[in-house]
Amino acid sequence: MTSWLLLATADAVTGAATGSPEGGLFDLDATLPLMAVQVVLLTFILNALFFRPVGQAVEEREGYVTTSRAEAKQKLAQAERLAADLSEQLREARQDVQNLIVEAEQEADKLYREALAAAQAESIAVREQARSQIESEKQQALASLKAEADRLGALIVDRLLAA
Template sequence: MTSWLLLGATEGGLFDLDATLPLMAVQVVLLTLILNALFFRPVGRTVEEREGYINTSRADAKQKLAQVQRLQADLKEQLKDARKAAQMLIVEAEQESDALYREALAEATASANAAREASRRELDSQRDGALGQIQADSKALGDLIVDRLLAAQ
């Protein structure tokens, strides 16, 4: 047990450097080559391909989003215009119907007035006619009465 850490012991020892060293180095170099071919290169390619794919997809999505936003703004503008046009149409139609209503009302009032006027005039003329008739009749009757009275005397 006491010779554990003895340096330079004839056989063995902790610091026993021998052909293990170069062979281990060769082994590690070979391992590096094999791992490069089996692990680092393929996995790196996969990861980088995925990174590329994600980047292009993201750029694509961004472009699409911008397009969508542009279209949305466009549509909003169109909608606003359409609303304004509809509002104007409504106002116009209201004004038009109002004008039509007034016109019709005025026409009807005028024709009613004319009809009233006409009937009053007719009434007046008939009354005048009737009055004339009555006067004529009463004059004739008076004359008759006078004649008869005179004749009886």
């Protein structure tokens, strides 16, 4: 590589010293291979120092994004399953509560009917007892009135016969 460099500088010095005019549009001397070597060398250096670490960082970031996306999809699927399970549990709980309410209403209705039947039976028994008591008092009053009427009738007859 240094030989090319020396050749290129020697040609440039000898060409300037001889006074020969430089080339026209394209000058094909040692600078073309030197530039090619520099480009290749710069490509290797940039690849080693810059492109490879940046590429690795980009690949690591891409891997992280890919794994994060996969984890997010799994967590989303898990959250959807949990939401479905919770909604199913909520539906079952509502159904259970409705069943309990229906059973409680039926039990309350049954207790109401039993209490109503007991109250009616008790009122009938009290009414019958009162009727029989009234009937016995009526009989006693009639017997008492009949006895009083017989006594008064006998008293009137005795007074009328005595007069």
